[in-house]
Amino acid sequence: MSFSLRNPYSIYYLTAMKTKSFLLCLLLAISANAQIVYHDASAFPLLGKATETTLTRYERLPDSLRNISRKPLWELGRNSAGLAVRFRSNSTRIAAKWEVLLNRNMNHMTPTGIKGLDLYCLQDGKWLFAGSGRPQGKVNEATIVKDMLPKEREYLLFLSLYDGVTSLSIGIDSLSQISGPATELPVRKKPVVFYGTSILQGGCASRSGMAHTNILERWLNRECINLGFSGNALLDLEIAHVMAGVDASVFVLDFVPNASVEQIKERAGAFYSIIRSKHPDTPVLFVEEPIFTHSRFNRTVAREVKDKNETLQAVFRSLKKRGEKNIYLLSSEDIIGHDGEATVDGVHFTDLGFMRYAKVLYPVLKKRMKD
């Protein structure tokens, strides 16, 4: 790996910027001929972790929970949802080599969302989509973006949502540099911590950047931590302890689609109290179950959504009654719009659903983030 600043390319770059269009052709020609050199991503900051991990860098739950948590929950902790590598480079192209843990396939989600990569670039304070790394299988290599002007850019590379990443290298032109970020954007102090279901884990975004926690990380320019566990947001109390370990700006509890009425009654209060005992003043946002788009037709689903949301509302009222402060309840009414088009299967959000959900959450979080 090389972080050398002695590369003559940078001097050349500064001089030649004056004759921009000539340079464009020349440098694109050079870059096309230049080799890609890969740099292990472990040297660069990793966003989105609630806790240190030991097995691999790109997982979400500590090894200490391996024999404590239910097996499916702990295994899902190895999916890299919400994790993102932060770096900068002046390369005309960004490539990646990565290996995934499971090489999972699902019939309602793209392989790019399940086990691909997704690159954003900072321009004028905003994160813009630059390209996605489309996977081939367990071992992957992809050029994510190419033919750029060779200027220094800040990047955020979102990792796979529904698979683990066991190794990751970032490829750049051999004559360019890569290094850690020059600015701390997204801000890493006081992240937003989300707990939830398959939807929260990013099912079924087309690419990882479109999971709503990743959209919100860009829009808020604040680190977001994704503790979404597909089918397994059953209010396991050890996850509340993991969350309580983070000095968060807001805690978002979005577990209703998975937890049963009984589980919500039994454990939601206890789950909340574990977080609250460590963070007496931090806002905690409870989120109702979305009005699943097929609940217009499926009466069983409609009744379940109603029952579970009424249960959550009752829990919320009792917390209020006992004098809890800084707790909020997000109604599901507008979460994914009213046209029924926001999901792939009635339940799991598409990019359209995630965009709508992010738009609903953004002002709520913005208002509650005191610092």
Next chain:
Amino acid sequence: MSFSLRNPYSIYYLTAMKTKSFLLCLLLAISANAQIVYHDASAFPLLGKATETTLTRYERLPDSLRNISRKPLWELGRNSAGLAVRFRSNSTRIAAKWEVLLNRNMNHMTPTGIKGLDLYCLQDGKWLFAGSGRPQGKVNEATIVKDMLPKEREYLLFLSLYDGVTSLSIGIDSLSQISGPATELPVRKKPVVFYGTSILQGGCASRSGMAHTNILERWLNRECINLGFSGNALLDLEIAHVMAGVDASVFVLDFVPNASVEQIKERAGAFYSIIRSKHPDTPVLFVEEPIFTHSRFNRTVAREVKDKNETLQAVFRSLKKRGEKNIYLLSSEDIIGHDGEATVDGVHFTDLGFMRYAKVLYPVLKKRMKD
């Protein structure tokens, strides 16, 4: 197959509607126990075909082109993009059995979009998503929606976008009925005919109903014909002849992402003239290439988009100059928004992109559809 109206269920249904909630429980219990009976979909109207086909019902190009068209183009004609089966039923659940031609997989599109089914139901004149048929492989069976009240509903079942459908049966409760539609919605007179690329074919909608031609079919309540051929909208003139065979309300020509500058110069005028010679007054809408979201970074793509759109504009001006009437040019500027988030890979639209594109096209088509 049975279209019997003698089924005692329908009498029972009419009487019992008066005690609705009791009925709900009872009928859901009955339906849960009832067997699913499958009915071959060939008995029901099929929307979205420009021409008769002979090999299978669910394809888009006539057998006569098999030895005339380029092989990849003809093969893509066997993908069932834009085709939809129209029926009604009072079943509490709708299931399907279907077999696909290729069992294709792509890493940037869901299997549900590639080779699944997508069901919409008419309510108060609007088509609402009811459920998707998620595929398992070449031979598929899925319950698409269940636990409904047993009332008569009108359905529109969109077929696979990127695979062929070689057989299709619709499953209903054994005690219920299925038949052809009671109303001609979407209206089948004077359909809108679209010609285009992979994007037009529906790449990469999460489910087939989210391809923009299918969204527009619902919003306009007018049959739409999808002649999208992934990577192969190269202005092959036999496709213009197929289009000219349809008494359309509007022809949409959306080929720029595939055709080269040379092909546009050489053939766009001829392609147009074949349609125009048969339909002297029908509006023809030319569509510019979308500003692909990664063209902010990729200078080669940015230049290509600019060059191709300038070429299309020049063709359009020359048609105007020679006195052609009822031709329109849609600027690509607002097609997929300006946040860069509408695609999975910079090029192919997600449901978010298709929804945005449909919103741009809807008023344009609405204005041009005279009848």
